[in-house]
Amino acid sequence: DQQVKQNSPSLSVQEGRISILNCDYTNSMFDYFLWYKKYPAEGPTFLISISSIKDKNEDGRFTVFLNKSAKHLSLHIVPSQPGDSAVYFCAASARGSARQLTFGSGTQLTVLP
């Protein structure tokens, strides 16, 4: 039972264009969402997060949008750069003592020069 789903295993985008990565969740208790970026043979690195009290959070070229009614979040990268090519994981956590993260299966983004 996947509570966090990334339905697109891969995405290719031209350099300079917008990359949009999507993530859906089913657990209505999730109230904190994060995006991580991962290069091969390395650990994931934190990119950006959003709390459920907001619907948008921006950090430079990265913007995360949250649609609570649709249980959907997306990561926009503008403009996309070849160095952005990596696997992107969305993750969510629910209010509670442990704050365990539930991860999606990841989307491989390839930015073409």
Added chain:
Amino acid sequence: DGGITQSPKYLFRKEGQNVTLSCEQNLNHDAMYWYRQDPGQGLRLIYYSQIVNDFQKGDIAEGYSVSREKKESFPLTVTSAQKNPTAFYLCASQDSYNSPLHFGNGTRLTVT
């Protein structure tokens, strides 16, 4: 530089042997986590520890064991009871409630 060190980067073992993966952090974080990544899947939580001498099972703890005798160290033992041990193992730490996890660079374990 502060960070999380996982060693070794690659590990090979014969089936039936226990193996221990090392995770050390110098970030002074209280919470530490072990995740497993398989191809095409997200990260799945094995064990986590919020404080020294205490740890909790995650979603896939069967066949694994951990200890947390020191704040800096959270080793993971993959026992012979783990049916599919070949995977990429990631250790993480967390500064405080609701802060992002910091990950190590992982250990790729291959059991034949």
